[in-house]
Amino acid sequence: MEQRAMALDQFSLGSGEDFPALLRRKGLLGQPTAIVDLARGGGSSAMTQTESTTILAFKFSGGVLVAGDRRATSGHTVVYDRADKVLEIDRHSLMAIAGVPATAWEMARVLEHSFQYFRRTQLQEMSVDGKVRALSKLLRDNLGFVMQGVGVVVPIFATYDGNSHPEARLYFYDAMGAQFEAADYAATGSGSPAVRGILYYENNWGAKPLKDLNEDEAVSIALRALNTAAETDTATGGIDRTAKIFPVIKTVSRDGITTLPNDKIDKVYNESVA
Numbered sequence: 001m002e003q004r005a006m007a008l009d010q011f012s013l014g015s016g017e018d019f020p021a022l023l024r025r026k027g028l029l030g031q032p033t034a035i036v037d038l039a040r041g042g043g044s045s046a047m048t049q050t051e052s053t054t055i056l057a058f059k060f061s062g063g064v065l066v067a068g069d070r071r072a073t074s075g076h077t078v079v080y081d082r083a084d085k086v087l088e089i090d091r092h093s094l095m096a097i098a099g100v101p102a103t104a105w106e107m108a109r110v111l112e113h114s115f116q117y118f119r120r121t122q123l124q125e126m127s128v129d130g131k132v133r134a135l136s137k138l139l140r141d142n143l144g145f146v147m148q149g150v151g152v153v154v155p156i157f158a159t160y161d162g163n164s165h166p167e168a169r170l171y172f173y174d175a176m177g178a179q180f181e182a183a184d185y186a187a188t189g190s191g192s193p194a195v196r197g198i199l200y201y202e203n204n205w206g207a208k209p210l211k212d213l214n215e216d217e218a219v220s221i222a223l224r225a226l227n228t229a230a231e232t233d234t235a236t237g238g239i240d241r242t243a244k245i246f247p248v249i250k251t252v253s254r255d256g257i258t259t260l261p262n263d264k265i266d267k268v269y270n271e272s273v274a
Helices: 002-010 019-025 033-041 103-123 128-141 143-145 192-205 213-234 260-272
Strands: 050-052 054-058 065-066 071-073 076-082 086-090 093-096 156-158 169-175 179-181 185-187 246-254 255-260
Touching: 002 260, 054 093, 054 156, 054 169, 054 213, 065 086, 065 093, 065 156, 065 213, 076 192, 076 246, 086 103, 086 213, 086 246, 093 246, 103 128, 128 143, 128 169, 156 185, 169 185, 185 192, 185 260, 192 213, 213 246, 213 260
Parallel strands: none
Antiparallel strands: 050 071, 054 065, 054 185, 065 246, 071 076, 086 093, 093 156, 156 169, 169 179, 246 255
């Protein structure tokens, strides 16, 4: 009993101190092993998360194109090279994930069920603002894990609702749930700095702005951006034509969601990238 009381006293809150302040005082804030260490009374342990990167999205003449590489890593180890980071939430909504897949996929499932429930009970689609805020709330609810260095997710969300806006809309988030509507493009993940540089250049000084590209031209830009990210970031997977590993590329528009087949991606890659 005395040992238990001493252990509880060790992690008791000081006057005017909140839980994050306690973690910071104990040197646990931002450490992936914080939860495990607390459960074990401060002992050391190794817990490396599986993470996914890189994702991008931009508006083109046919709607919004969303793409992601296929690599999932754990530290310096490649866990999987066929991960799906672009997820269909409903008939007109896409969520692309960068961060911890376990958390992101659960968020996607919750969103999907929330949208379905609203549609079946209200006999109409949830508004774009409602969908955007629903994802923001899931990210805020995950903030406790984020502050402990686990379960971080930084998604991109693309959707279309002809009743409120004539064009498909694109949003990106931070890990705390803040939402931002992108005018032209968005990218997150460890390879995103290279991707954003390419998209900025193409949008401002390319042959034509991103919003004027046709589908093949948009796919070509997305492949070039992801290929460049793979050259500079070890967590971003490249294109393996022998194993038929290509990025996941989907578009969302008035007509719904379209998934580009690997044959088409391979054709565009061979003609304009390779």
